[in-house]
Amino acid sequence: MKVLVCISHVPDTTAKINFTADNKAFDKNGVSFVINPYDEFGLTRAVWMQEKQGATVTVINVGTAETEPTLRKALAIGANDAIRVNAEPKDAFFVAKQIANIVKENGYDLVIAGRESIDYNGSQVPGMLAAMLGWPFVNACVGLEVEGEKAKVIREIDGGKEKSEISVPAVIAGQKGLVEEKDLRIPNMRGIMQARNKPLKVVEPVDAQMRTEAVHFEKPAPKAPVKMIDPGEVETLVDLLHNEAKVI
Amino acid sequence: MSILAFIETWEGKFKKASFESAAYAAHVAKELNTEAIAVVINATDDPAALGAYGISKVYRVGDAGDFNNYVWANTIAAVAKETESTGVIISGTFGGKMIAPAVSIALEASLVTNISEKPSSTNPLTVRRSAFSSKGFVDYAVKSDRFILSLIPNGIGVPAPVDGTAEVTSFSPVMENAPEVKVHEVDRVRGKIPLPEAELVVSAGRGLKDASNWNIIEDLAESIGASTACSKPVSDMGWRPHSEHVGQTGIAINPNLYIAIGISGAIQHLAGVSASKKIVVINTDPEAPFFKAADYGIVGDAFEVVPKLTEAFKKFKAEN
Numbered sequence A: 001m002k003v004l005v006c007i008s009h010v011p012d013t014t015a016k017i018n019f020t021a022d023n024k025a026f027d028k029n030g031v032s033f034v035i036n037p038y039d040e041f042g043l044t045r046a047v048w049m050q051e052k053q054g055a056t057v058t059v060i061n062v063g064t065a066e067t068e069p070t071l072r073k074a075l076a077i078g079a080n081d082a083i084r085v086n087a088e089p090k091d092a093f094f095v096a097k098q099i100a101n102i103v104k105e106n107g108y109d110l111v112i113a114g115r116e117s118i119d120y121n122g123s124q125v126p127g128m129l130a131a132m133l134g135w136p137f138v139n140a141c142v143g144l145e146v147e148g149e150k151a152k153v154i155r156e157i158d159g160g161k162e163k164s165e166i167s168v169p170a171v172i173a174g175q176k177g178l179v180e181e182k183d184l185r186i187p188n189m190r191g192i193m194q195a196r197n198k199p200l201k202v203v204e205p206v207d208a209q210m211r212t213e214a215v216h217f218e219k220p221a222p223k224a225p226v227k228m229i230d231p232g233e234v235e236t237l238v239d240l241l242h243n244e245a246k247v248i
Numbered sequence B: 001m002s003i004l005a006f007i008e009t010w011e012g013k014f015k016k017a018s019f020e021s022a023a024y025a026a027h028v029a030k031e032l033n034t035e036a037i038a039v040v041i042n043a044t045d046d047p048a049a050l051g052a053y054g055i056s057k058v059y060r061v062g063d064a065g066d067f068n069n070y071v072w073a074n075t076i077a078a079v080a081k082e083t084e085s086t087g088v089i090i091s092g093t094f095g096g097k098m099i100a101p102a103v104s105i106a107l108e109a110s111l112v113t114n115i116s117e118k119p120s121s122t123n124p125l126t127v128r129r130s131a132f133s134s135k136g137f138v139d140y141a142v143k144s145d146r147f148i149l150s151l152i153p154n155g156i157g158v159p160a161p162v163d164g165t166a167e168v169t170s171f172s173p174v175m176e177n178a179p180e181v182k183v184h185e186v187d188r189v190r191g192k193i194p195l196p197e198a199e200l201v202v203s204a205g206r207g208l209k210d211a212s213n214w215n216i217i218e219d220l221a222e223s224i225g226a227s228t229a230c231s232k233p234v235s236d237m238g239w240r241p242h243s244e245h246v247g248q249t250g251i252a253i254n255p256n257l258y259i260a261i262g263i264s265g266a267i268q269h270l271a272g273v274s275a276s277k278k279i280v281v282i283n284t285d286p287e288a289p290f291f292k293a294a295d296y297g298i299v300g301d302a303f304e305v306v307p308k309l310t311e312a313f314k315k316f317k318a319e320n
């Protein structure tokens, strides 16, 4: 079984977000980047398939050379090899098209991505990819068992869960639940050493029109100072919520 | 030409987020001097009622079977093609996120997600979306002839209904070319509003000390009809179900009111809740970072303050 894991390269969860002076781009200065947290769950799930079901795990990123440390980290966690499509990932359609092309060329049995990238919060790439390939798609997947041509999956729905069965190949957009927090792997020394010698192939992008363009970036307005209320006067809070905030 | 709203249902009833989609479609249609129409799949609610949100015509699709994102997406795309709709509005619910990308591929349309504002320009259509887990906004211009806009549930809110009924016409679901999905079991909380749609949310963290203390949180939530949420460690320890975990790696929510009890306010937690319109923080530690993100704060012990607040809410509800 060949599994492809999509890895989005995103600012660390504690990063301060700033934009360039002309408000035309995200300012990467001083920001450290990590594997998108949702993708870490998918990667670990794929590594389990490698260990228990003999799967080979390839990780892919559409990005410029600066994302290679993130791919190396994925290799250190246990992926067999990596592919980087050498392009700035400016638009979800463009990214999905690149990944679809790699999938068609190399033939995978399963693609695991994340529910969303924590930078642009798009929730677009996996669903577009699945539609381009004509494969089943499971979003917000919290349970995955692949047996031969079938997969039993559990996905989150508003206020609950749905269990279903799909055929593979398929595209899974995962999150915590695919594996648990405690199961996530931190690269150890041996993994890091091995990762240096694992193949990381760089391929050039195929032509694809962008369908959206980011034209302006802005930070939210600063918040007004908090109003403190004495713990003995909760009625004041109720009054403020009703009359001032008008939320109850 | 028209703007098409997708009306999502649950057990035949329109979801609240669907009214937002209808009203948003009506707004965009007006800006573009055209009409807003809707497509509804597997509804028992009366589609004519969508007229109250500015919809002039509804394509009613029945017998689509269990949820299959491709059947839904292909059906929506077929209606859009038949009606020459230039825009499709879909709420960013869990279901909507399964559907919207596939509709965008079927229609070769631009897709913008995570929207909580009305378009700022119509030529080219430009719309602001939330990004960086509420730490920024990005304005996107669409580049294709057609566009799909996906809204954050409870972002814009449902406007007051007006007089009006929509014309209703039947449309057949597009069942072919959809990979099969066998739905085995659907397990959904009853009698509670799903977290992403909730207007009022009461949330608690590690400060509550133990799962058995959640009765005071449940009581507070019940007193105002709020949904309950929690911080990540609370769900990691199994004190509360994962579906209640909010934050950067959980659900992002934007209720009208978020009451955070015994939660320190780590940056990853704030990432999922800072879009809330008003935030109340109750914490024993006056230095808790959450107070900086709050509108109202109480420095105090949850075990003393929360039951008092519950009583005060009950009294308020009885009087109003």
Ligand SMILES: Cc1cc2nc3c(=O)[nH]c(=O)nc-3n(C[C@H](O)[C@H](O)[C@H](O)COP(=O)(O)OP(=O)(O)OC[C@H]3O[C@@H](n4cnc5c(N)ncnc54)[C@H](O)[C@@H]3O)c2cc1C
Binding pocket: A013, A037, B204, B205, B206, B207, B208, B230, B231, B232, B233, B234, B245, B246, B247, B248, B249, B250, B261, B262, B263, B264, B265, B266, B267, B268, B269, B272, B282, B283, B284, B285, B288, B300, B301, B302, B303
């Ligand atoms: C990659 C990554 C992703 C993450 N994603 C998320 C996420 O999505 N959501 C999330 O929540 N966290 C997330 N976290 C974890 C986050 O960093 C914090 O550790 C977490 O939010 C802390 O939870 P807490 O506030 O419940 O607990 P604590 O930080 O332990 O805070 C408990 C608070 O309760 C107060 N307290 C104690 N006793 C009382 C009392 N009797 N009455 C009132 N107050 C009391 C304390 O003063 C304290 O402020 C993430 C972390 C990482 C590294």
Ligand SMILES: Nc1ncnc2c1ncn2[C@@H]1O[C@H](COP(=O)(O)O)[C@@H](O)[C@H]1O
Binding pocket: A005, A006, A007, A008, A009, A036, A038, A039, A060, A061, A062, A063, A089, A092, A095, A112, A113, A114, A115, A116, A117, A118, A120, A121, A122, A123, A124, A125, A126
């Ligand atoms: N540039 C990229 N390269 C590889 N995978 C990506 C890229 N962008 C997004 N993905 C995958 O798609 C998922 C959802 O991303 P998004 O649609 O950007 O929210 C991520 O969790 C990744 O698995």
